[in-house]
Every structure is written in structure tokens, then in C-alpha cells.
Amino acid sequence: MATPHEEYINAFGLLQQHHKWFQESIPLIASENIPSPAVREALCTDFGNRYAEGWPGERVYAGCRFIDQIEFKCIELMKKLFDAEFVDVRPISGVVANLVVYAAFTEPGDTMMALSIPCGGHITTGKKELGGTAGAVRGLIVEYLPLDYKELSIDVDKAKSRINELASKNRPPKLVMFGASVFPFPHPIKELTETIHSMGGTVGYDAAHVAGLIAGGQFQDPLREGADIVSLSTHKTFFGPQHGGVLSWEKYADKVKRATFPGMVSNHHLHAVAGLTIACTEMLEYGREYTSQIVRNAKALGQALFERGFNVLAEHKGFTQSHVILIDITKHGDGGTIEETLEKANIIINRNLLPWDIKEGRHFMHPGGIRLGVSEVTRLGMKEPEMNEIAKLVKRVIIDKESLEKVKTDVAEFRKDYQKVHYCFENATEAYKYVRIR
Numbered sequence: 024m025a026t027p028h029e030e031y032i033n034a035f036g037l038l039q040q041h042h043k044w045f046q047e048s049i050p051l052i053a054s055e056n057i058p059s060p061a062v063r064e065a066l067c068t069d070f071g072n073r074y075a076e077g078w079p080g081e082r083v084y085a086g087c088r089f090i091d092q093i094e095f096k097c098i099e100l101m102k103k104l105f106d107a108e109f110v111d112v113r114p115i116s117g118v119v120a121n122l123v124v125y126a127a128f129t130e131p132g133d134t135m136m137a138l139s140i141p142c143g144g145h146i147t148t149g150k151k152e153l154g155g156t157a158g159a160v161r162g163l164i165v166e167y168l169p170l171d172y173k174e175l176s177i178d179v180d181k182a183k184s185r186i187n188e189l190a191s192k193n194r195p196p197k198l199v200m201f202g203a204s205v206f207p208f209p210h211p212i213k214e215l216t217e218t219i220h221s222m223g224g225t226v227g228y229d230a231a232h233v234a235g236l237i238a239g240g241q242f243q244d245p246l247r248e249g250a251d252i253v254s255l256s257t258h259k260t261f262f263g264p265q266h267g268g269v270l271s272w273e274k275y276a277d278k279v280k281r282a283t284f285p286g287m288v289s290n291h292h293l294h295a296v297a298g299l300t301i302a303c304t305e306m307l308e309y310g311r312e313y314t315s316q317i318v319r320n321a322k323a324l325g326q327a328l329f330e331r332g333f334n335v336l337a338e339h340k341g342f343t344q345s346h347v348i349l350i351d352i353t354k355h356g357d358g359g360t361i362e363e364t365l366e367k368a369n370i371i372i373n374r375n376l377l378p379w380d381i382k383e384g385r386h387f388m389h390p391g392g393i394r395l396g397v398s399e400v401t402r403l404g405m406k407e408p409e410m411n412e413i414a415k416l417v418k419r420v421i422i423d424k425e426s427l428e429k430v431k432t433d434v435a436e437f438r439k440d441y442q443k444v445h446y447c448f449e450n451a452t453e454a455y456k457y458v459r460i461r
Contacts, residue, residue, distance in 0.1 A: 071294030109270070145231070252270070
């Protein structure tokens, strides 16, 4: 049996192996990104050891003099980035941010509408029987927004019809959540807001995946299009640390504050707030350039894969207007097997349900789709030519069935030139360098 010290050494060995692995891999998980060295430095500060329950300036704990200043600065910068009247940066994740929305604007037993998981929805908007946050935790009755399978967006006419049908049964939706985990195209907020508000409903928008694109002016502007409240996470297209936030209007400030604390958080990971503050400054300086390159890269990767024989969805719309593309992989296998195979070649993607998978008898472990996102490779400095090279490598694994070890070697060689974080003020430390401070 290993001694405690041996286990200590082994644990650090695994951490270092992970860093080396990602130095030699192509990271294409749509829900991930790489923070700058400056954000990593902020995450290592003593803020991570402190408590600061409550709103800044109104804390339950002492010792918050500088913590309050950082949090107020973070709020100020987020307001500027999103042109929001009110911002709460205390939710510790996108899941908690959605719970804040539910607590502020609904009661258990209310009806809520969102996309189903196969249609791109997130487990936080899921039904009780699926273990979804909205149903199982808040006790909401979840009804689904209809998706146009070809357009990969919400069908406006069918959505209006469904909202009116629910209202006729005395079950008007108290909350309609736009947003998704597979979010290639903007959602029709403007087209549906009047209908939702006429029923006394609240318009919510889960911006977890597209917050960076919104801040960079590259997607849609939900607050201007009718949203009452926007929830988000800060580590996908927004390149901060893993954390969350809520954007809204001043008239809703008190109910959101109370829903956040004492409702959903106690201490709220203050080192992450510090890291988010740094990321906000980077996004203000570099966000438009960065996010415009994300969209160009996603379109380029979709086109390159399509030309090599992959069934990339929404070809007639240029594949995407965001960071993500969705591929029907059933010609070549199932999504779970493809995910495992690509990982062996150091190409990191994730399997994904297609909108029609459940009807065709597929399961989330072995769905018909895969999802690719380009936020992280864009942050590493890759542009359209590199998307073409990535498509070649994916084809070699899935279609050409080349030796995985050979492709893995070529992936590592390809990655040698992309080891620094871009779109930031300072990048002296490599993106995945293991930093030892013991």
C-alpha cells in the first residue's frame, strides 16, 4: 500500500501528465476554453481562501476590503461589456445562474418552456423525470419549445401556437428560457417576447455558451431583443475562469440579489471573481477581434469537414454563426465510439444527441452526433488555415482509418506552434505549462 507521501507525489504526477497531454492535443470541446496566464495568476491568490457572503459593501464577514473593490470592479466591467443595468457575479457556475433565474421569477409548480436536450437544451432546463435542474430541483413543469430541425433554431409559429395552447389550459409559461448547449444560430427572442409577456411570462436567456460572442458583438443582443434576464457561465466563448453570472435590468435587481444570496450561494469562490475581473479587461480590449475570429474559424472548420465527406448540419446557412458545429456522424459510426477514437489520436471532441436521435432509438452514450467548438483553438492563435489542417486530421482518423498512433504523432507536431494564449495583455507562460509553486 502506498504511503501518504507516495500518494501525494502520484497525485501531482497525474496533474502534470494532464498538462502535457493537452500541450499535444487539439481541444475542440465547445464548453471549454483556456484562460490567460494573468487569469491563472489571479486564481492562485489568497482570495480563494476567504469568505464574503452577501453583496459587496454589505458583507457578513470582515476582511473584505480589497475583495469588495475587486467585485465592484468586476460588476462595472461586466455592465460595460454587456450594456446591462444590473449584474450579479456571485453565481459560481452557469447551473447556479439558472437556479437564480428560477428562484427569482418562478414558483414550484409553474410551467416553464425551453428546448429539449436532444434539440440542444441543457440539463438545467430539463424535466423532473430526467433529473433536470428546473424540474427536479425547482419543481417546474417543463414544456418544450419546438425546434426546426433544418434551421437548427426555434420554430416561431409553432412556439406561439404552443404558448397559446398552454395558456388556454390555464398553464401559461411563467418563464421561457432561450439559449442552448448546441447553439449555432441566434434564437428568435424579438419574435416571441410580445407573446410571452402578454401571458405574464418572463423572458430568460441562457448565454452560457455564447456570452463571449455577445460581449464581442458577434451573435445577438438578448437584453435589447426583449430578455428580462440573462444567465451565463464565464469559461466557454467568454475566456475567463469557471464561474457564472446574471445580467438584468435594475427593476429586477432586488429579487435577483435575494435569489443569489442567501438563496443559491454562501461564499462565491472569490478567486474566480478575481480571475473574471482580469478576463473582463481582456475581453474589453480584444473581445471583438477574438470573437470575430471564432465565428470565422467555426465556419471554416464546418466547410472543411463538409468538403471531406462529413455531414455537417445546416450547410445551407454556412453551418454556424457561433463557435459550434454539429455533425451527423451516423455514416461512420456512433458519437460515443467516434469520441473515444478521436481522443486516442489526441483530438478532443464530445458526442452529442441529434434532435431526432431519441425518436430513432439512440441513447446519449452512443448518439448520432458529435459537437465541435473552436473557442479554445482560436485562443491559441489558430485561424482559417489551421481549421483546414484540423479537418484533415479528423478525416484521417474517421474516414481514412489511419493508424491512431501516427495521427497522434502528427497532432503533437501540429500543436508545437500553438502553445501561447492570444488575445490577452501578457502571455509569458505557455497555455498548458504546469506551474509549480511548492
